[in-house]
Amino acid sequence: MPEFAREFLGCGGGIGVAAEHPVKELTPLRMARAGRSMDIGCHVLTTAALQTILRGYPSEAVDMAQGAYERARHQVAPRVLAFAKLIEARAHARLDDGKAAGAALAVSERLLEQADTAAGNGPAWIGYYTPARMAPDAVEITATWAALMPPCAGTTAPPRCRPASSLGLSAYG
Numbered sequence: 110m111p112e113f114a115r116e117f118l119g120c121g122g123g124i125g126v127a128a129e130h131p132v133k134e135l136t137p138l139r140m141a142r143a144g145r146s147m148d149i150g151c152h153v154l155t156t157a158a159l160q161t162i163l164r165g166y167p168s169e170a171v172d173m174a175q176g177a178y179e180r181a182r183h184q185v186a187p188r189v190l191a192f193a194k195l196i197e198a199r200a201h202a203r204l205d206d207g208k209a210a211g212a213a214l215a216v217s218e219r220l221l222e223q224a225d226t227a228a229g230n231g232p233a234w235i236g237y238y239t240p241a242r243m244a245p246d247a248v249e250i251t252a253t254w255a256a257l258m259p260p261c262a263g264t265t266a267p268p269r270c271r272p273a274s275s276l277g278l279s280a281y282g
Contacts, residue, residue: 148189148232151181155193158200167203174200186231191220192238195246202254210254214247 158173174197178190194217201210221240224231 147181147184148186148235151177151185151189151193152235155189155196158193158196162196162200162203167200170200171197171204186224186235187220188224188231188235188238191217191224191243192235194220195238195243198250199246199253202250205254207254210250214250217243218247 154177155174158170158177161167161170161173174193178193178197181193182190194213198210198213198217201207201213218240221238221243225240
């Protein structure tokens with residue numbers, strides 16, 4: 110598990126990064142731990158990772174989303190894990206890492222397919238995250254990553270240019 114996520118979850122032996130966050134952000138995580146709900150704990154940490162992206166810290170958000178996924182990967186519903194991978198993909202896109210963004214997005218898509226065929230289909234509260242809900246996020250992730258790169262044009266392309274299609278998402282671009 111990435112160090113930042115371990116600290117956030119309080120598994121690092123110290124007070125942890127969670128102690129620095131406002132109480133309103135920690136209450137759901139504490140309640141999930143007290144109730145021993147890995148599904149809710151994973152979702153809360155993933156949502157905190159999304160807030161971290163929005164606050165301008167995508168590198169930390171990658172650690173948080175990966176930590177949520179790794180800690181819960183054998184214990185929670187596929188749809189919950191799919192959401193964690195979606196947020197990881199968003200963070201990678203903000204960091205201009207198209208390959209990692211594409212890989213995380215592909216895992217999210219596979220997990221959603223698995224969730225749609227799984228018995229029980231996971232907790233009702235994560236039912237909003239469907240392939241139809243993922244599609245606009247995939248477009249936004251691709252657009253975010255592509256917007257960070259200069260356009261490619263002919264043979265005089267800048268050394269750091271890549272077409273958006275090199276993200277590796279045949280279904281989305």
